[in-house]
Amino acid sequence: MLIVASVCIVALLAPWLAPYDPSHMEPARGFAGRSADHWLGTDNLGRDLLSRLVYGARWSLGLVLVATILITTAGVAVGVAAGYCGGLLDDVLMRLVDTILSVPSLLLGLAIVGTLGPGLGSLVIGLASIWWVSYARVVRGLVLSLRERPYVDAARALGASNARIVYRYILPGILPAVTVLASLEMGELVLAISGLSFLGLGAQPPTPEWGAMLNDGRTFFFTAPQLLLYPGVIICLTVMGFNLLGDGLRDALDPTDAARLDGLRS
Amino acid sequence: MESGWLARRVGGAAVVWLLVSMLSFSLGALAPGDPAQLMLLRRTGDQPSEVDVQRLRHELGLDRPFVERYARWAGAAARGDFGTSYRTGQPVVGELRARFPATLALALTGLIVGLVIAIPLAMVSAAARDGALDHGARIVALAGVSLPSYLLGYVLMLVLAVGFGLFPVSGSGSVRHIVLPALTLGLGSAANVTRMLRATLLDEMGEDYVRTARAKGLSGFAVLSRHALRNALNPMVTVSALRFGRLLGEAAIIETVFAWPGIGRWMVESIYDRDYPAIQGFVLYIATVFIVINVAVDLAYRALDPRVRLGAPVGTRA
Amino acid sequence: MVVAYGADEFPLTLNRERLGRYPLNAGICEPLVRLTDDFVVAPALATRWEYRAPNTYRFFFRNDVAFSDGTRFDARAAAHTFAEAAGTRNDYSFLSDSSVRIVDDTTLDIRPARENRRLIDQLVHPTYSLVSPRSDPARRPVCTGAFRMTAYIAHDHLTVVRNEAFRGARARLDTLVFRFIPDETTRTLALRSGEVDAIVDVGRSNASALERVPGLRVVTAPPGAVIVMYMNLHGANPFHQLRDAAIRRAVAQAIDRRTLVQDVLGGGGRAALISTVNPPRVLGTYGTLVHGVPHDPDAAERTVGTRRRGLRLIANPSSIDRAVVEYVQAQLARVGFDVQVEQLDAAAYEGRLNSGAFDLDLELPNQNDANPAFLLALRWYSKSNTRSVAFTHASPRFDTLVERALGATTEDDARRAAAEAMHQLVDVEVGAVPLAGISRSYAMTDRVRGFVPHPSRLHQDWSTVWMAP
Numbered sequence A: 001m002l003i004v005a006s007v008c009i010v011a012l013l014a015p016w017l018a019p020y021d022p023s024h025m026e027p028a029r030g031f032a033g034r035s036a037d038h039w040l041g042t043d044n045l046g047r048d049l050l051s052r053l054v055y056g057a058r059w060s061l062g063l064v065l066v067a068t069i070l071i072t073t074a075g076v077a078v079g080v081a082a083g084y085c086g087g088l089l090d091d092v093l094m095r096l097v098d099t100i101l102s103v104p105s106l107l108l109g110l111a112i113v114g115t116l117g118p119g120l121g122s123l124v125i126g127l128a129s130i131w132w133v134s135y136a137r138v139v140r141g142l143v144l145s146l147r148e149r150p151y152v153d154a155a156r157a158l159g160a161s162n163a164r165i166v167y168r169y170i171l172p173g174i175l176p177a178v179t180v181l182a183s184l185e186m187g188e189l190v191l192a193i194s195g196l197s198f199l200g201l202g203a204q205p206p207t208p209e210w211g212a213m214l215n216d217g218r219t220f221f222f223t224a225p226q227l228l229l230y231p232g233v234i235i236c237l238t239v240m241g242f243n244l245l246g247d248g249l250r251d252a253l254d255p256t257d258a259a260r261l262d263g264l265r266s
Numbered sequence B: 001m002e003s004g005w006l007a008r009r010v011g012g013a014a015v016v017w018l019l020v021s022m023l024s025f026s027l028g029a030l031a032p033g034d035p036a037q038l039m040l041l042r043r044t045g046d047q048p049s050e051v052d053v054q055r056l057r058h059e060l061g062l063d064r065p066f067v068e069r070y071a072r073w074a075g076a077a078a079r080g081d082f083g084t085s086y087r088t089g090q091p092v093v094g095e096l097r098a099r100f101p102a103t104l105a106l107a108l109t110g111l112i113v114g115l116v117i118a119i120p121l122a123m124v125s126a127a128a129r130d131g132a133l134d135h136g137a138r139i140v141a142l143a144g145v146s147l148p149s150y151l152l153g154y155v156l157m158l159v160l161a162v163g164f165g166l167f168p169v170s171g172s173g174s175v176r177h178i179v180l181p182a183l184t185l186g187l188g189s190a191a192n193v194t195r196m197l198r199a200t201l202l203d204e205m206g207e208d209y210v211r212t213a214r215a216k217g218l219s220g221f222a223v224l225s226r227h228a229l230r231n232a233l234n235p236m237v238t239v240s241a242l243r244f245g246r247l248l249g250e251a252a253i254i255e256t257v258f259a260w261p262g263i264g265r266w267m268v269e270s271i272y273d274r275d276y277p278a279i280q281g282f283v284l285y286i287a288t289v290f291i292v293i294n295v296a297v298d299l300a301y302r303a304l305d306p307r308v309r310l311g312a313p314v315g316t317r318a
Numbered sequence C: 001m002v003v004a005y006g007a008d009e010f011p012l013t014l015n016r017e018r019l020g021r022y023p024l025n026a027g028i029c030e031p032l033v034r035l036t037d038d039f040v041v042a043p044a045l046a047t048r049w050e051y052r053a054p055n056t057y058r059f060f061f062r063n064d065v066a067f068s069d070g071t072r073f074d075a076r077a078a079a080h081t082f083a084e085a086a087g088t089r090n091d092y093s094f095l096s097d098s099s100v101r102i103v104d105d106t107t108l109d110i111r112p113a114r115e116n117r118r119l120i121d122q123l124v125h126p127t128y129s130l131v132s133p134r135s136d137p138a139r140r141p142v143c144t145g146a147f148r149m150t151a152y153i154a155h156d157h158l159t160v161v162r163n164e165a166f167r168g169a170r171a172r173l174d175t176l177v178f179r180f181i182p183d184e185t186t187r188t189l190a191l192r193s194g195e196v197d198a199i200v201d202v203g204r205s206n207a208s209a210l211e212r213v214p215g216l217r218v219v220t221a222p223p224g225a226v227i228v229m230y231m232n233l234h235g236a237n238p239f240h241q242l243r244d245a246a247i248r249r250a251v252a253q254a255i256d257r258r259t260l261v262q263d264v265l266g267g268g269g270r271a272a273l274i275s276t277v278n279p280p281r282v283l284g285t286y287g288t289l290v291h292g293v294p295h296d297p298d299a300a301e302r303t304v305g306t307r308r309r310g311l312r313l314i315a316n317p318s319s320i321d322r323a324v325v326e327y328v329q330a331q332l333a334r335v336g337f338d339v340q341v342e343q344l345d346a347a348a349y350e351g352r353l354n355s356g357a358f359d360l361d362l363e364l365p366n367q368n369d370a371n372p373a374f375l376l377a378l379r380w381y382s383k384s385n386t387r388s389v390a391f392t393h394a395s396p397r398f399d400t401l402v403e404r405a406l407g408a409t410t411e412d413d414a415r416r417a418a419a420e421a422m423h424q425l426v427d428v429e430v431g432a433v434p435l436a437g438i439s440r441s442y443a444m445t446d447r448v449r450g451f452v453p454h455p456s457r458l459h460q461d462w463s464t465v466w467m468a469p
Helices: A002-012 A049-085 A087-101 A105-116 A120-147 A150-157 A162-198 A210-220 A226-252 A255-264 B002-029 B035-044 B050-060 B066-078 B092-127 B132-146 B149-163 B175-205 B208-215 B220-258 B263-273 B276-304 C075-088 C184-192 C204-211 C245-254 C257-264 C280-289 C297-304 C322-335 C346-355 C374-379 C396-407 C411-428
Strands: C002-005 C033-035 C041-043 C046-052 C056-061 C100-104 C107-110 C147-153 C157-162 C175-180 C198-200 C216-220 C225-231 C309-315 C337-342 C360-363 C432-438 C441-445
Touching: A002 A049, A002 A226, A049 A087, A049 A120, A049 A162, A049 A210, A049 A226, A087 A120, A087 B002, A105 A120, A105 A162, A105 B220, A105 B263, A105 B276, A120 A162, A150 A162, A162 A210, A162 A226, A162 B132, A162 B149, A162 B220, A210 A226, A210 B149, A210 C184, A210 C204, A210 C322, A226 B132, B002 B066, B002 B276, B035 B050, B066 B276, B092 B132, B092 B175, B092 B220, B092 B263, B092 B276, B132 B175, B149 B175, B149 B220, B149 C184, B175 B220, B220 B263, B220 C184, B263 B276, B263 C346, C002 C184, C041 C046, C056 C075, C075 C100, C075 C107, C184 C198, C184 C204, C184 C441, C204 C216, C204 C441, C225 C245, C245 C297, C245 C322, C245 C337, C257 C322, C257 C432, C280 C411, C297 C322, C309 C322, C309 C346, C322 C337, C322 C360, C374 C396, C374 C411, C396 C411, C411 C432
Parallel strands: C002 C175, C002 C198, C309 C337, C309 C360
Antiparallel strands: C033 C041, C046 C056, C056 C107, C100 C107, C147 C157, C157 C175, C198 C441, C216 C441, C225 C360, C225 C432
C-alpha cells in the first residue's frame, strides 16, 4: 500500500521532484557513479538516472492505469452481460473468452502491437485487447452468484428494470472483487510492458519508461550494473506493491467472494 | 447424465477450436499486404512483376473467396498441414514439430518447479496464518514474480552457472540444460500458485473433517499435509493447466535469453516477419494443445474428486 | 571448439537454402573468388578469369577440386549454383537464367543480362558459393570448403568437421561448433563460464568487461560497416521536408559525430570517425575525396529558424542501438528539429522504408564484397531495383558517377569514381550522412590461436584457428 502510494505521488510530482530534465544528455559524462549532483549517477548517455526514474513513474504507471481502466471496463461489461443475461449471449461471449484464453497472451499481444504500429497507444490497445478476458470470466462468475441472491429476486419481484438491478445491486456487489483483481493484475501489466520492451516493441525513445530503461541497461550488465539495478529494483518493488495491495484487499473481502476470486483467476 | 456432460464438454471444445481457427486464419487473411507478393519478395528480395504475382495468387488459390480459402485452410490444418513458411521456405508443421517438444519440456518443468516452490510456501503460510512466517513466505513467493524474467535469468546464470559452475548458461541437449530456464519460469509462476493454494488450504481447514482430525489430536501441520493438501491439490490441477497458456508466452522471452530452441522464439521472429502461414499454424497448434489439455484436466478432475458432478462448459471453471 | 553466434537466421533474410553460407558463413562452401581483408578480389575455386567484350566473364577453374562427398567439382556443378542464384539474388549482379554457359569441364562463361563490370567484385559474396547439385542446400549443403557440415538444429547449433579432401591447407580444428545465442549478455556469460571458446559480436560494454577477465581477450577487426543516416529525398507530404537541400545540410551539421564515436559508441577500436558510406578501405586511397559535412550547430539553427520542425526517424531494429537513436534525436532537438522516433519490428520497418513513410532512417550496412560502389548503386542510384530507391535516389550527376564506377575497367578507376560519387552524395547533395565506422569485435579464451579477424564478419576464416592444449 505504502509502496503503491509513494510511487503514485512520485509520478504526480515528477516535475518538482526530478533534479534534471530526464532527456538532457551529456555523453562525455556517461556512467557517472553516485554523487551530490547525480544521486543515482548517470546512464550511458550521461542523463540523470534519478530524474529518468522519477519521470518513468509517470509513464509506467500512466500506461498501466489507462490499460487497467480499458481492461476493467471491457471485462466488467462482458462479464455482467454474460452472467446476468445468461442463455445464448452467455454461451457466445464465453466461447469468445475461451478462444482468446487458449492463445498464448503475450504472443497475441505482440502480434497486435506489431500490426498496429509503434506507439504507446497501440501498446495499451494490444495489452487491453487480450487482458480483459480474465476479468470477464471472474465477473461472470461473481454475477452468476449475485443473480440468485434473495434481494435481487426481491427487487425483480418489485418490478425493478434490469438496468436498475445491475446498477443498484450487481455492480456494487462485484466492485470489491474487481478492485482486488485489478490490483493484482496491474503488477502483471508492469511486467508485460517490460517483456514487450525486451522483445523490441516497448515505449519509443526518449520516453523514460521503466521497462525500456531496464531493457536498455541489459548490455551494461557487467560494466554499469546500476543501469539495470535501479529500474529493476523499482519495477520489482512496484509489482510487489501491487500484489501486496491486492492481497490485503482480498483478505478484507467477504470470504466467499475471496474464494471465488482465487478459484476463477487464472 | 455422465455421457451428456461429456458430450457438452467436447462439443464446447469443438466450438472453441473452430473459433480459434477462424481467429488465427483472419490474423493472416485480413492483414495488409498480398501474401503472394510477400512470398515473391521474400524469395528474391526484389519487387515482383504483376504477372508473377497473379500467377502465384492463382496457384495458391488466393483469388478464391474468403470463406472458401478458410475452409480449405482449416481442412488442411485439421489434417496436420499448415502450409509453407514464407521465411524459411520449409513446411510450417515441420518447424512446429521440431520446436514444440523443447518448449513443452521447458513449460512442464517450469510448472513442476513452480509447484515445488509453491506447495511448501503455501503450507507454511497457511499453517502460520497472519503470523510472521506467513508474511515471510508470501514475500519470498512474490520476489520471483516481481522481477522481469530476463533479469532473473541473468542473475541465475551469473550465480549458478558462472559463479558455481553448476549448470550450463544456455543451450539444450541434456537435463542440466533445462534447469536454469525452468527455474526462471517456475519462480515467475510460484507466487500466483502460492496465493491460490494458500487460500484453498485455509478454506479446507475450516471444513468439518479438519476440525475432527484436530480434535483427535493431530497437529496443525500434520492435518494440512495429510488431509487438506490432498483436497486442495485438485483445483490446483486446473489452475496449472490454465497457467500453462501464460507460461508459453513467457517462454518466448526465456527461450531468447537461454538460447533454448523452442517455439516461442521462432514465433516472435515469425510475427516480426509477418510470416502468416507460420503465425496461423502456430496459434492454431497451441490452441489445439491447450483445448485438449483443458478437456483432459476436466476429465481428470471429475475422476479425482467425486464431489464434482456439476456440468460446466469448457473453461468456465478454473 | 565452440563459437557462439547471434542468430542463424536473420529476420527478412529467408531461405534456409543459404544454410551455412549466409548469414553465418561456416566455412563449408567457397565462392569462385574470395575477398581479402583489403577488400580486394583473390583467386579461390577459379585460378584466373578474363573479361571478354562486350559483356562476359570467363572463369578458369582448378581441375583438382572435389566436393566433400568425393564427387568432382566442374563447370557443370558451378553452372547449377549460378542458375539457382539468378532466381534468389538481387544485388545488381544482373544474373539471369541464361547468364551461364559451360565452355568445357573447367571453363565457364558468365554473362549478366546487362553490362556489369563489377560482377567479379560481387562474386566473392558467400551466397555465390558453389554447392554440389546433388545436395540439398536447405538441409545439408555439400561443398568444397575447408569444413564439412555434420549437424544443424535451427536456433541451436551448426556443427562442421575438417574436410579431409580440401584442396588447400587443411583446417587446423577437427570439429567446430557454431552455437546460436541471440542475447549478447548470455553470450558473454557463456564465454565466462567456459561453455564456449569464442563469441562473435561483442558490444562496447561487454568488450571492456571481458578485456579485464584473466584468460580472455578481445579482438577487434578493422571497420567493416558504417552507421548511415539515409534521408527521404522524394517524400510526399508529410515526409517532404528533406527534399530541401538546405534542411538536409542543417540535419547533417547538427550532429556532433566525434562525440558519437568517442562517447556514445565508446571509441577505441570499435568505432571510427569516417566520412564515407562504406568502410574507407574499400576506396583505397580515394577515401579522402569525401569530407563529410562539418559539425556546425549554429549554422543549422540559423537554417531552421525560430519555428521548430518535426521529423520522423526510423531505425533498423536488428542493427541500430537505441543509444544511437536517442543521441541523434537529442542532437537534432538542439538545433530545432523535434524528431519523433518510431520503434518498429522488422516487417513494419521494411514497410515504412519501402513506402517512403519516414524522414530519416538509420542503418548499419556491411561491406561484404569488393565493389566500392555496391551501396551507392543499391540505395541511391535511380536505376537500382530496390523499392526504397524511389525515395532515396540522388541526382542525375550522381547517377553518371555511379555508372562510371560500375563500368570502370580497372579496380583503381572504380574506386576513384565511387569516391567521386560519394563526394557528390555526401558533401554536395547531402543525400545521406555517414555517422560512424563500426568494427566487429570477437572475444575468446587465450587458448584460441591463429584467429585473424576479417573486417567483414561474413568472410571470417575459421580454418586457420586452433586450440592450444
